[in-house]
Structures are given as C-alpha cells and as structure tokens.
Amino acid sequence: MSFISGRCSTAAIALALLTSLGAEAQAQAQAAPAPAAAADENGEARTIADLQRQIDELKAIVSALQSAQAAPAPAPAVVAAVPAPSSAPAIAQAGPLPAAAPPSDPRLAAIEPPKPKSKAWYEKLRLRGYTQMRFNQIVSGDADAPAGVSRLRTIGDGDVRGDNNFSFRRMRLILQGDLNDHVSLYFQPDFAAAVSNQSAGERRENSVSLRDMYADVFPFDDKSFRIRLGQSKVPYGWENMQSSSNRLALDRTDAINTAAAGERDLGVVAYYTPPKVQKIWDRLTADGQKLFGNYGAFGFGAFNGQGLNRTEGNDGVMLVGLATWPFELDGIGLDGQVLEIGGAVMRNTIRPEIRTGGLSPAGFKDNRAGIHAILYPQPFGVQAEWNWGTGPEFVPSLGRIEERPLNGGYVQLMAKIDESPIGPFYPFARWQYYRGGFKAAINAPRLETEELELGFEFQLDPALELTATYGFASRKEADERRTGQAEGQILRIQAQWNY
Numbered sequence: 001m002s003f004i005s006g007r008c009s010t011a012a013i014a015l016a017l018l019t020s021l022g023a024e025a026q027a028q029a030q031a032a033p034a035p036a037a038a039a040d041e042n043g044e045a046r047t048i049a050d051l052q053r054q055i056d057e058l059k060a061i062v063s064a065l066q067s068a069q070a071a072p073a074p075a076p077a078v079v080a081a082v083p084a085p086s087s088a089p090a091i092a093q094a095g096p097l098p099a100a101a102p103p104s105d106p107r108l109a110a111i112e113p114p115k116p117k118s119k120a121w122y123e124k125l126r127l128r129g130y131t132q133m134r135f136n137q138i139v140s141g142d143a144d145a146p147a148g149v150s151r152l153r154t155i156g157d158g159d160v161r162g163d164n165n166f167s168f169r170r171m172r173l174i175l176q177g178d179l180n181d182h183v184s185l186y187f188q189p190d191f192a193a194a195v196s197n198q199s200a201g202e203r204r205e206n207s208v209s210l211r212d213m214y215a216d217v218f219p220f221d222d223k224s225f226r227i228r229l230g231q232s233k234v235p236y237g238w239e240n241m242q243s244s245s246n247r248l249a250l251d252r253t254d255a256i257n258t259a260a261a262g263e264r265d266l267g268v269v270a271y272y273t274p275p276k277v278q279k280i281w282d283r284l285t286a287d288g289q290k291l292f293g294n295y296g297a298f299g300f301g302a303f304n305g306q307g308l309n310r311t312e313g314n315d316g317v318m319l320v321g322l323a324t325w326p327f328e329l330d331g332i333g334l335d336g337q338v339l340e341i342g343g344a345v346m347r348n349t350i351r352p353e354i355r356t357g358g359l360s361p362a363g364f365k366d367n368r369a370g371i372h373a374i375l376y377p378q379p380f381g382v383q384a385e386w387n388w389g390t391g392p393e394f395v396p397s398l399g400r401i402e403e404r405p406l407n408g409g410y411v412q413l414m415a416k417i418d419e420s421p422i423g424p425f426y427p428f429a430r431w432q433y434y435r436g437g438f439k440a441a442i443n444a445p446r447l448e449t450e451e452l453e454l455g456f457e458f459q460l461d462p463a464l465e466l467t468a469t470y471g472f473a474s475r476k477e478a479d480e481r482r483t484g485q486a487e488g489q490i491l492r493i494q495a496q497w498n499y
Helices: 002-031 038-070 106-111 275-286
Strands: 125-141 166-178 183-198 202-217 225-233 264-272 298-303 318-328 338-347 367-375 380-395 400-415 425-437 446-461 464-475 486-498
Touching (some): 125 183, 166 202, 264 318, 380 425
Antiparallel strands (some): 125 166, 166 183, 298 318, 338 367, 380 400, 446 464
16 A cells, blocks of 8 residues: 555656646746847757756656556556656656655645544534334223222333323434544433423423433543443343333333333443454344343443432442343354343432322332343344342331332243345244332332233334234232232334434
8 A cells, every 4th residue: 555655646746747847848938038149049949948858758757657556566666767857856766666755846745635624523423313102002901990909000101091092102312423532422312201290290291301411431442441421321131221212022121120210320330342242242233133232241330329310319329230241152053143141230229209208218228130141033032131139119008118029020032034025023022020119109119010912023114113012911000009900901002213
C-alpha cells in the first residue's frame, strides 16, 4: 500500500510541475515584447524551447508512472532513467520510489489533500425505537370477582382485565451514539406509561416515563470493558436483561421480574465481555437469534435499590452480580448450536410502599440468587431460569409485612423457522411458576402464579412483527386485600413496528 501511495504522490508531483511549467511557458510567450532585435528574438526562442523541452520530459515521467501504477505486481517498479530538467528537482531516478517524499518545490504544497474534518458529537447520534400495540381478551374465567376475591390479572400488563380491548404497551424512542472514542450516550423514554390516582383513582394512559439514561465509559480502546453511569438495567435475570422488542413471550415471568420490576434502577455498573464471547454473540445475532442485549459476560453493579424512578429509601445500596458464558457445541456433533449458562446474585434492603401512605418504617431483606440456561434454537431450543431468596411479603393473618422465602422460574421451548410463506417464524411454549412477595406493589402482596402459554411470532417485514399467545392461567391478584386464586384463559395479540 505504501508503494502505491508513493506512486500516486510522485505522479501528483509530476502533474503539478507539468501544469506549473506549462503555465510559466504560456505566460512568458504572452509577455514577450514585439521583436526589436535578432539577438532578443534568439534569446526568447531559446527560453521557450528550453521550457518546452522540460514539459516534454515531464510528460514522459508521468507516462512512465501511470504505466507502473497500472501494473498488477505489488513489488516496487524501477522507472527508466529520464534526464531531469536542469531547472527542476530530480523527481524520478532509477530504483524504488520513496513512499512519501516531502515536496521540495513550494509550488507542490497545493496538491496535498485536505485533512478530513471530525464530526461533532451530535452528528454521531442516531434515533430509533419501537411501538407495541396489544389486544387482550379474557376468553373464559374470573375476569371479574366480588370485593376481596382475586380477579384474573397479570403484573406484566395492567391492561389484562375484563373491560379492556386495545392498548399501547410500549412506545419507545432511543437516542444513542458515541460522544467520542471513550464515552457513549443512551437515552430511552417511554410514552406509554400509566399514571394512577388521577380523578379519584382513574388511570391516565400514554404518559412519559424515563426508562434509560446512562453514559458508557470505555477505559480501553477495544471496548471490552465498560463502566455504565446512570439509570439502566439491573443485571439480574437473563430475561430481565433481554429487550422487550426482542423477547418471544409478551411479558416477563413473575418469578424473575419481581426481583427488579421495571428492570432498572439508578447506579453504577461495570461490564466485561471477552473478545471470544463477543465473537460468538455476533455470530448468533447475524443468524437472527434473540440475545439478551448489549451487556457483558460479567457484570457487577451498585444501585439505589428502591426501584425504577423511585426515591431512595435508605442509606444502603443494592449490590448485584451477573455471569453468563456461551459454549459452542460443534465438538459434540451439534454444529452451529450454542448453549449459554450462568447465574446472578442480589443483595439489598428495601422499604416497600404501605397502604396508609409512604414507605414502611423498617427495611426488609431483599436477597436472591438465580441460574439460567439457553440452548439457542437451531432450529429447536430451550430456555430456563429459576431463582430463590428472601423478600418482603404481606402476611394477612398478622396484618403486616415480614421477610418470607420465595422461589420460582420458568421453562420455555422454542423453534426458529427461517423459511415460511409468512417470513421468519418462531413458535414457543412457556410454563412459569412463582411463590413469593411482590415488593414493587403496595404492601408487598404475595403472588401465587402458575401459567402455561402457547404462542408464535412471525415477521411479516423487518419493520413489523406480529405475536399471538393463548394462556391457561392460575393467579393470585397482586393486592393484599384480595384472596383466592383466579383462573381462566387469555388470548393476546401484539403488533410491533420498529423504526
């Protein structure tokens, strides 16, 4: 490459001299006065002839350089010796050409290419997003119930109820980009949040809520290690980390999501991804697999611990750690398939909201540990998580919140069909189970969830995805004032468009 650059530079120099000398000859010819004497005419003729000779010599040099540049061999070529003009510097000699010789003639300064102008930080940002519109229908079961008795509801979607049809689940806009080589920005609001306690308790839909606002700091040039500052996802639970725009099931499971409802908090977290792991994830992404997002193979963070968009309630911090590792299975005959396994831990103290207003006077332990495993579908796969721990839970017989054990998880079977009349097709079946408190709700009510959900997602277009599910559910409503199990069947359809 340096030799080719040298050829181009030398050719440019020769062309510049050629142009300069031609202009000089023309100027002298035009400026010559009318013939006054034979001696003057002979002197001017010799000058013009000398300039013309130099021009002819430079033409020969340019022709030789162009022929050498067009040659396929990358080795340095030897340009035939051409007598250099007596009044010009020796540009071409026998032997290799220098790669980047500085111009010795001040007239050559103009041929140096201008330096590219660096982009301003705001020119490096890009805007994208997605919207999810849903139709929820309780086909049969306990859509409604008398006061004090559980109704069929979900903690993942408040629009699953007897008197609802269409709703927006998410309307996200994402602004992101590199501010420079070592700092990047990520900003994501949601325009489909609901605000309660309006007009004597009536909900207001489609309000704006902050989801993410953080800066990633990359201390090293390879960007394998990052420090994330701001409001971002809590690294606990594989499906909690996975974007809702990329997940097969419409909602996250109760057992995993109750660890970090809203999935986010304010704090600092460090992520590290070895290049070997990143290479596997890049291949899976190119293959159309649904990964868990732009997070590390190892993560450790400290957060407020009170929950998404909530004021901190104590002087302690929530500590969270995550590890996950993909293993390629080519060595055991499963060519192209990847098994990813890992786990996460959480240590926290939280003050739940109470029915009488404000936060509980005392803090409660909020500690968990979980494991996960994902066999990426090629074309069939399985995904599973389970976690155990201790958290706040309202005890009706005592009329107060206490620390109680919790456990639960899910198993999901799935397939990936790339070729079909309707485009890429992802059928799945998921069973979930949870017994424990829900710290994000008022008085931390106990949940008792069992649900089997069958569904499929297909992509009519890269910008449009359709998902349909049919669920068989047994749930205790997230309200400590209601008892019993609600049962029923739920049909749900979602359209998601990406932009």
